Amino acid sequence: MKIESKNKKKWYNYLWIATILYLTLGLFNILFAWLGLICFLVPLIISFTKGNKAYCNIYCGRGQLLKLMGTKFSRNKPIPKFLKTKWFRYGFLIFFLSMFANMLFSTYLVFNGTNNLKEIITLIWTFKVPWKFNDLSNITPWIAQFAFGFYSIMLTSTIIGIITMLLYKPRSWCVYCPMGTATQGICIIKNKLNKNV
Ligand code: SF4
Numbered sequence: 001m002k003i004e005s006k007n008k009k010k011w012y013n014y015l016w017i018a019t020i021l022y023l024t025l026g027l028f029n030i031l032f033a034w035l036g037l038i039c040f041l042v043p044l045i046i047s048f049t050k051g052n053k054a055y056c057n058i059y060c061g062r063g064q065l066l067k068l069m070g071t072k073f074s075r076n077k078p079i080p081k082f083l084k085t086k087w088f089r090y091g092f093l094i095f096f097l098s099m100f101a102n103m104l105f106s107t108y109l110v111f112n113g114t115n116n117l118k119e120i121i122t123l124i125w126t127f128k129v130p131w132k133f134n135d136l137s138n139i140t141p142w143i144a145q146f147a148f149g150f151y152s153i154m155l156t157s158t159i160i161g162i163i164t165m166l167l168y169k170p171r172s173w174c175v176y177c178p179m180g181t182a183t184q185g186i187c188i189i190k191n192k193l194n195k196n197v
Contacts, residue, residue, distance in 0.1 A: 012059050016068055019061035023158060026151045029134045030119075030144060033151035040179070047183040051190040056180055063174055066161055070170020079164070079172040089181045096178035099125055103149035111142035118145070122152045124159065 025032035039062070043055035056063060070076075082088055109115040121131045131151075136144045161173035174180050 013064070015059055015061035016064035017061070019065045019158075022061075023155070026154075027133055030131060030136070030147045030151055031139065033147040033154065034143075036150050036154045039154075043179055043183050044186070047186040048190070051187050051194065053180075053183055053187060055183065056174065062158065062161060063171055066165045066173055067170045069162070070165050074165050074170045075167060076170070077168050079168040079175055083172070083176050089176045090185075092176050093178045093181045093185075100153065103146075103153065106149060107142050107146040110145040117141040117148075119148065121148060121155060124156050 022032065022035060025035075039060075042059070043053075046055045047053065106115070106118075110117055117136070119130065119132050119136065121129045123129060131148065157173075157177070161177070164173040165171070
């Protein structure tokens with residue numbers, strides 16, 4: 001009986017479905033990209049308030065999805081050592097944050113009327129893909145621009161995560177995922193501060 005209850009799946013074991021839904025809904029309406037903010041804010045809130053990585057360990061749908069896909073498609077090879085180093089993980093975090101700031105700036109330029117809305121998705125910060133799956137004529141341009149930028153970030157990190165999953169172990173992306181690095185850094189600082197109090 002005990003084994004049965006241990007194996008019983010909880011609601012959070014199915015959050016990988018939310019990740020698939022999120023990526024699919026963005027195809028039909030780019031404004032769904034805004035929902036991705038949940039995946040940005042929840043891990044930060046948990047690490048700031050609790051000082052732990054419960055989001056990564058329990059609630060991250062992307063981590064679950066990579067693990068699931070990895071059972072079929074991963075080569076299951078060890079990840080290269082340099083991807084685990086501090087300089088790479090924090091360097092990648094800084095790069096990711098600067099791309100995020102750039103996306104916010106592009107949104108601002110549309111907000112203040114300097115630029116027009118660009119209905120494109122930028123993949124891996126390089127490839128520009130026209131994305132006109134729905135009519136945005138009634139939407140405030142900066143709201144749509146943020147959605148395009150944010151969806152680009154989410155798709156890009158998913159693609160890199162999948163490539164890493166295929167080449168190495170299923171959740172190898174988690175080794176250098178910017179959100180994982182950021183929350184780990186927050187937890188280290190928070191726990192140090194708590195010890196010194
Ligand atoms: S490291 Fe990134 S992808 Fe992996 S579980 Fe944490 S937030 Fe999710």
